[in-house]
Amino acid sequence: MAKDDLRRNAEGYSDPTAYGALKDIDRDDDRFHKLLDTIFALCELSGFHIEERIVIKDKRTGKIWR
Secondary structure, three states, rough: OOOOOOOOOOOOOHHHHHHHHHHHHHHHHHHHHHHHHHHHHHHHHHHHOOOOOEEEOOOOOOOOOO
């Protein structure tokens, strides 16, 4: 069994609930990083540079990214 198999718990048993939650977290994290990459690319193409922290709230989940 692979050590990084997120579908199984520490004892090796299937844990679909935890796996689903971790998958959702990864999906939200990917969405945020794609957005951030797009913002930085847009600023670069427009001749701007972001100097301070960006705070973004996800309308879907309510999570605040800092």
